[in-house]
Amino acid sequence: MNIVAKRLEELGLRLPKAAAPVANYVACVRSGALLFVSGQLPFGSDGKIAAELTGKLAADSPIEPATAAARQCAINLLAQAQSALGDLDRVARVVRLGGFFAIEGRFERLPQAMNGASDLMADVFGERGRHVRTTVGVAHLPLDALAEVEGLFEIAP
Amino acid sequence: MNIVAKRLEELGLRLPKAAAPVANYVACVRSGALLFVSGQLPFGSDGKIAAELTGKLAADSPIEPATAAARQCAINLLAQAQSALGDLDRVARVVRLGGFFAIEGRFERLPQAMNGASDLMADVFGERGRHVRTTVGVAHLPLDALAEVEGLFEIAP
Amino acid sequence: MNIVAKRLEELGLRLPKAAAPVANYVACVRSGALLFVSGQLPFGSDGKIAAELTGKLAADSPIEPATAAARQCAINLLAQAQSALGDLDRVARVVRLGGFFAIEGRFERLPQAMNGASDLMADVFGERGRHVRTTVGVAHLPLDALAEVEGLFEIAP
Numbered sequence: 001m002n003i004v005a006k007r008l009e010e011l012g013l014r015l016p017k018a019a020a021p022v023a024n025y026v027a028c029v030r031s032g033a034l035l036f037v038s039g040q041l042p043f044g045s046d047g048k049i050a051a052e053l054t055g056k057l058a059a060d061s062p063i064e065p066a067t068a069a070a071r072q073c074a075i076n077l078l079a080q081a082q083s084a085l086g087d088l089d090r091v092a093r094v095v096r097l098g099g100f101f102a103i104e105g106r107f108e109r110l111p112q113a114m115n116g117a118s119d120l121m122a123d124v125f126g127e128r129g130r131h132v133r134t135t136v137g138v139a140h141l142p143l144d145a146l147a148e149v150e151g152l153f154e155i156a157p
Numbered sequence: 158m159n160i161v162a163k164r165l166e167e168l169g170l171r172l173p174k175a176a177a178p179v180a181n182y183v184a185c186v187r188s189g190a191l192l193f194v195s196g197q198l199p200f201g202s203d204g205k206i207a208a209e210l211t212g213k214l215a216a217d218s219p220i221e222p223a224t225a226a227a228r229q230c231a232i233n234l235l236a237q238a239q240s241a242l243g244d245l246d247r248v249a250r251v252v253r254l255g256g257f258f259a260i261e262g263r264f265e266r267l268p269q270a271m272n273g274a275s276d277l278m279a280d281v282f283g284e285r286g287r288h289v290r291t292t293v294g295v296a297h298l299p300l301d302a303l304a305e306v307e308g309l310f311e312i313a314p
Numbered sequence: 315m316n317i318v319a320k321r322l323e324e325l326g327l328r329l330p331k332a333a334a335p336v337a338n339y340v341a342c343v344r345s346g347a348l349l350f351v352s353g354q355l356p357f358g359s360d361g362k363i364a365a366e367l368t369g370k371l372a373a374d375s376p377i378e379p380a381t382a383a384a385r386q387c388a389i390n391l392l393a394q395a396q397s398a399l400g401d402l403d404r405v406a407r408v409v410r411l412g413g414f415f416a417i418e419g420r421f422e423r424l425p426q427a428m429n430g431a432s433d434l435m436a437d438v439f440g441e442r443g444r445h446v447r448t449t450v451g452v453a454h455l456p457l458d459a460l461a462e463v464e465g466l467f468e469i470a471p
Contacts, residue, residue: 023268023271023272023275024272024275024276025254025289026289027289028289029287029289031190031311032190032311032346033345036252036289036309037289038290039290039292039293093345096343100293102453103453103454104453106454108458110455110456111336111456114337115338118338119338122338130339131339131340132341132352133353134352134414135353135456136353136452136462137452137454138295138296138452139259139260139294139295139452140262140263140264140267140293140294141294142267144263144265148291150289150291152350154345179425180426181429181433182447183444183445183446184446186407186409186410186444188347188348188468189468193409193466194446195446195447195448196447196449196450257448257450295450295452295453296416296417296418296419296451296452297417297419297420297421297424298451299449299450300425301422305448305450307446
């Protein structure tokens with residue numbers, strides 16, 4: 001009962017209020033057993049994107065803001081899924097994450113950056129958190145965010 | 158009967174002939190209840206991409222061509238879905254749109270640009286048109302298009 | 315029996331050992347009839363990405379390395395699917411490929427480049443290999459790869 005809620009508490013993680021989409025779409029759509037979640041930006045619990053989680057990664061950028069941005073996007077995916085499902089224990093599997101990072105020129109540590117999101121899913125869901133993913137560096141993201149992560153979850157019957 | 162067709166008529170929208178894929182793939186694949194549609198470019202009904210819907214968005218670009226490009230991609234998604242399904246009334250839900258915009262440097266209004274596609278789905282399908290989406294700015298798109306949008310639809314049993 | 319294995323042999327294709335994910339995620343997740351495969355990089359059978367399959371495409375880049383990179387990513391998708399399924403004859407359909415190419419400035423022949431992946435699926439699976447796809451040019455890819463391709467397969471019951 002409330003396994004995921006307890007795990008979030010152990011991790012010291014409080015899910016923010018699910019952010020309203022910034023335009024004319026919805027955060028989650030369920031189709032059969034699949035729950036699709038819109039690309040999430042690294043909004044904090046104050047509803048703003050911290051300045052250090054905006055801009056673009058470059059060759060000499062530190063890894064920490066990139067990882068933190070991906071992690072925050074993942075937290076927001078969970079907030080959206082929680083809001084749609086009522087209870088994250090209904091998640092049978094994290095199926096897929098799609099990670100986009102804003103890059104100018106080059107940034108060598110994209111996989112480590114995306115681990116900010118992947119590690120969170122593993123920490124929260126354990127084996128059920130093991131997902132496929134695609135990570136790419138893009139030219140620009142909405143609201144000048146450093147990262148955007150979309151999610152796909154399988155819901156238990 | 159023909160609810161969507163009537164709605165398209167009310168909107169003054171005539172779907173173009175579904176464009177043949179520009180290379181070795183198909184426009185639509187159905188798997189179970191899901192209809193996947195290839196990324197669509199903003200071809201007009203003359204089979205060409207208008208010059209103003211090509212190139213790259215930049216900091217000082219106007220919003221109109223970006224929105225128009227996304228809308229045209231969405232129209233082409235509908236044309237493909239119509240061609241695959243025979244009747245758009247079979248669409249139970251627009252599940253997801255993935256929007257890519259060609260950007261040089263930065264362009265602040267990506268979400269508004271993508272609304273060109275999202276608003277069309279809402280206008281045509283109403284509640285069934287409410288979808289999740291992911292919007293990113295990329296480095297370059299096929300045929301120098303300003304936008305490319307892929308779609309995922311749920312088909313009624 | 316072993317139709318795909320025989321076809322691979324006819325094509326002179328030996329699938330490499332499925333590469334371990336380069337970070338904290340898995341290569342394949344099955345959900346219902348769908349097999350999702352993580353974005354694959356153009357690793358060769360020696361476990362390395364050949365120098366000519368790294369870097370970025372530009373206006374004057376030749377097409378061959380771009381096509382070869384996409385093809386190698388597709389081979390690695392098959393290696394992952396084979397590893398997950400045991401037998402590629404279980405693939406009922408290649409549903410979707412998502413192709414990302416690292417581009418600096420512009421590169422006119424993205425669709426032809428992506429055919430490196432699409433043609434391989436058609437060669438290996440015939441009619442079952444006909445898929446939808448989305449092809450975009452991005453700013454940077456993990457390990458400086460020229461291409462990354464993700465896959466979605468439908469598995470026979």
